Amino acid sequence: MFDVLRRFLHTRFLLTDDMADPAEIQADVEAGIAFRGTNLWVLIFAILVASVGLNVNSTAVIIGAMLISPLMGPIVGVGYGAATLTLDLIRRGLKSLLTASVLSLLVSALYFRLTPLSDAGSELLARTTPTTWDVLIALFGGAAGAVALTRRGHSNAVPGVAIATALMPPLCTAGYGLATAHWSFLFGALYLFAINCVFIALATFLVCRVLPLPSHTFVSRQRAQRVQFSIWTVALLTAAPSVYLAIGIVRDGTFTHNAQRFVDEQxxxxxxxxxxxxxxxxxxxxxxxxxxxxxxxxxxxxxxxxxxxxxxxxxxxxxxxxxxxxxxxxxxxxxxxxxxxxxxxxxQTLVGYETRLVQLQQVLERNNTAGGGLPTATALLREVQVEHPDVRQLGLSRLVRPAADSLPADTTVLVAVRARRPLPIAEQQRLAAWLSLRAGSRQPVRLVVETQALPAAQPARSRPARRR
Known part of the structure; x- marks a missing residue:
């Protein structure tokens, strides 16, 4: 029984089936670490987009900045390098992360120094104090990103991780604090950014250790042991403060929740x-x-x-x-x-608008199909033109008659066609009978035929007689 359950779980949760080639994974990691040329310009533009979004309190703009931000690359590189004992990746990842962080802070501070809008909106204030959920989001999001990065075809998890972990907004919030001398904003946002970086790298390290990725080989056994000891020491020294910070954040979050309950109830x-x-x-x-x-x-x-x-x-x-x-x-x-x-x-208003939009789209889809078993207007026009090539346009709608007195409610499907020449009565009757048959006799079908108006003939211009 236990062997069957173990095999079932092993088959379902196996991560090596669709794993990409290790050389391809390392190439992707190295490509994301470098901060020069394209990555550098994309980072600057993402910083400015995120700063504008925080400045005008626009959630959609901030999400767009997180999608185009390349900050995940160096963090993943550090975790991957630690898991595969590649010192060069760790060194380059830390260097690129430091460069990107300082550049983001300076560009954001310059923007907030020049912008005439100096008030701190709710989106900006939300990035000044880390919460318990930020730690969990960074840990689980980093694990999801590491799994997605090691697949053959990269899934949509990587953009989702970029949005969920929110690396760019805290840096821009820190830039706002630096530009406006709000030091609590500066250090609180940098604290949140550090938590995200540490836990994403830690999750990447753990996932890559589970996967069968080749580790770096050394000439001597003693050097390999020293490198492994150094990497594990650095990993533990990095993880220990993050665990301590996580415990502190959980404790603070619990106190805040209990205190809020006390205020509300007492x-x-x-x-x-x-x-x-x-x-x-x-x-x-x-x-x-x-x-x-x-x-x-x-x-x-x-x-x-x-x-x-x-x-x-x-x-x-x-x-x-x-x-x-x-x-x-x-x-x-x-x-x-x-x-x-x-x-x-x-x-809440945005959610209400989105719900109403979905409902209207469903109503529009029902109107396009006109109920009654008929296809969409475009598809029905192609079918009609096979036997009636003079038909140029076709529209579908439903005429609903509500119940009144002893008359029951009913719905009639209106099919309006426009032809380039008048259709004979016999042809109209044949088309109406075919439409009723095509609708499956679920609802009555009424055909409305219009003739396409031809443009008025232009009078011929008289040409001057040519002189001989």
Whole structure:
């Protein structure tokens, strides 16, 4: 039983069936590492596109910049080089990544220094603080990209990984922080970018170690052991801080989630409104500004007692009541909250538009096919012209008659044709009978025939008599 299950899982999850040739994989990795010529110009244009998208708060523009960004190449090269013990790939990958990062930061800072739009939109603010999900997205996205890169035919997973891991927007956000002296934006965005790079490289390293890829060979056994020891040491030293950062991010995310639940359930009472709630996971602090009906000391003490229920026993709770206690940090938090609400509403509206568009496309498709078993107007015209070559145009529509009094609802398929000459009555009757038969007698078919209007004859111009 266990052998059957093991063989089934081995067959289903085998990664070597459609794996590309190792030489082809290495050639693709090396092509993505180099940052000169085409890759360099594409990087600069992607930086500018992403900066404009963040500047005007356009999600679609930011996605386009992530699609054309070549930043994934050096990161994948570092992970692949570590897995195959190729020091040159690791060295070139780190050098290209550093070059691309510095160039992206400078170009983005220059753009935000020159642009007249200096406000930070919701898209930009979303890249200033890493979350738990950013770590998981980078890890799983990097693994998906590594698997896709090692296949014979590259799938659409590579562009998807570029979008999901979002390497370009954090760098542009860091450029905004550098240009406007928002140092928290600068370091927060660089922190997010570093997490993405480390976990993508780590996922690539793990996937490539699983695959049967040839490792670099050395002349002496002692040198091979030293190189392997060095690479594993560097990999562990790189992964250890990232794991520590991941644990910290998970801890901060848990604290933020619990604190938000506490505010929503214990302080958002009838007649009292939460204006801002500043949650500081590192300081284990929760600072809340309330407006409306003031809470009594007994109510505040009751809320304080409930903190252990939300795993916030060591949290420091500060509750301020009245808009007179509003400070600059509250104003910034309120502005960020409003921008996030606007962004959420825009996304909901966009989803509603897309749903409505799909519905309209379905209605249009039904109208084109006209129901009743007839094909599309274009296909039906080709069939009609076989027996009636004078027909030049054909259109389909449905005439729906709703139920009224004792009359049931019914639908009639209208077929309008335009011919270059008047069709005889017998030919029209024959065409109408054929259309009814072609429709399968599911719905009545009515034929409307029009004659194509010929252009008016131009009067002949008189030619002057030639002199002899």
């Amino acid at each position: 302080l958002n009472l009838p007649g009292t409104y939460v204006v801002t709630s500043r949650i500081l996971p590192r300081q284990q602090a929760l600072n809340v500004l309330l407006a409306g009906q003031r809470l009594s000391p007994a109510q505040l003490k009751k809320a304080q007692v409930q903190l252990p229920r939300y795993h916030l026993a060591n949290a420091q709770l500060t509750v301020r009541q009245g808009l007179a206690r509003l400070d600059s940090a509250d104003a910034q938090a309120l502005r960020s909250s409003l921008l996030e609400d606007v962004r959420s509403r825009q996304e």
